[in-house]
Amino acid sequence: xxxxxxxxxxxxxxxxxxxxxxxxxxxxxxxxxxxxxxxxxxxxxxxxxxxxxxxxxxxxxxxxxxxxxxxxxxxxxxxxxxxxxxxxxxxxxxxxxxxxxxxxxxxxxxxx
Amino acid sequence: xxxxxxxxxxxxxxxxxxxxxxxxxxxxxxxxxxxxxxxxxxxxxxxxxxxxxxxxxxxxxxxxxxxxxxxxxxxxxxxxxxxxxxxxxxxxxxxxxxxxxxxxxxxxxxxxx
Numbered sequence: 001x002x003x004x005x006x007x008x009x010x011x012x013x014x015x016x017x018x019x020x021x022x023x024x025x026x027x028x029x030x031x032x033x034x035x036x037x038x039x040x041x042x043x044x045x046x047x048x049x050x051x052x053x054x055x056x057x058x059x060x061x062x063x064x065x066x067x068x069x070x071x072x073x074x075x076x077x078x079x080x081x082x083x084x085x086x087x088x089x090x091x092x093x094x095x096x097x098x099x100x101x102x103x104x105x106x107x108x109x110x111x112x
Numbered sequence: 113x114x115x116x117x118x119x120x121x122x123x124x125x126x127x128x129x130x131x132x133x134x135x136x137x138x139x140x141x142x143x144x145x146x147x148x149x150x151x152x153x154x155x156x157x158x159x160x161x162x163x164x165x166x167x168x169x170x171x172x173x174x175x176x177x178x179x180x181x182x183x184x185x186x187x188x189x190x191x192x193x194x195x196x197x198x199x200x201x202x203x204x205x206x207x208x209x210x211x212x213x214x215x216x217x218x219x220x221x222x223x224x225x
Contacts, residue, residue, distance in 0.1 A: 031211030032211075033211060033212065033213070035213075035215075040217070041217075042201075042215045042216065042218060043201070043203075043213075043215040044215075045213070045214075048212055049211075049213055051155055058212065090155065090156065094205075094214070097145050098145075099143055099161075099163075099211075100146065100158060100161045101146055101158065101203070101205075102158065103148075103157075103158075104155060105154065105155040105158040106155050107153070109178045
């Protein structure tokens with residue numbers, strides 16, 4: 001099993017550009033979520049999903065869109081990139097029962 | 113709203129020392145608490161998961177405890193090694209927000225030879 005796979009690992013965008021961060025899991029987990037990690041701020045929840053077709057906002061959702069058309073995939077879209085979105089982004093999936101969270105390796109995004 | 117705090121923010125110890133990392137949370141209606149390790153520039157690796165019905169979990173030199181009544185969890189590392197140097201994060205999954213983790217700021221651990 002690959003676990004949680006994120007692509008790309010690194011990305012540089014110009015202000016105003018859009019892009020999609022990909023996240024896929026092969027553990028048949030219902031719960032998936034996106035976090036951003038900034039120095040001194042820890043990890044903050046952007047959006048999450050409790051199953052295919054169901055998404056909700058987290059703590060810092062502005063500037064980001066998500067959709068969940070399949071159990072496996074949970075892409076994060078930056079609509080119009082801003083320098084404030086420079087961060088490291090992590091995707092996570094949670095298994096039912098124990099609720100253990102598994103994280104991808106992260107995407108380091110720089111917006112110039 | 114769940115808030116998670118970790119103390120200390122940074123810790124430097126000599127090799128071989130036993131140490132304790134602390135994590136406190138405000139909402140006792142916690143479903144589980146998970147400890148992670150993060151190496152510089154890397155992702156999060158799960159170390160231990162404690163469900164709300166449990167008091168502690170052990171894996172090798174690591175032992176994590178959970179006290180819901182006091183809103184605290186501790187991660188005990190025995191006989192620390194330089195390879196244990198990393199950032200340690202705790203995260204709580206709330207009772208009303210099962211799929212959402214609230215993270216502490218982390219403790220940066222340095223174990224020097």
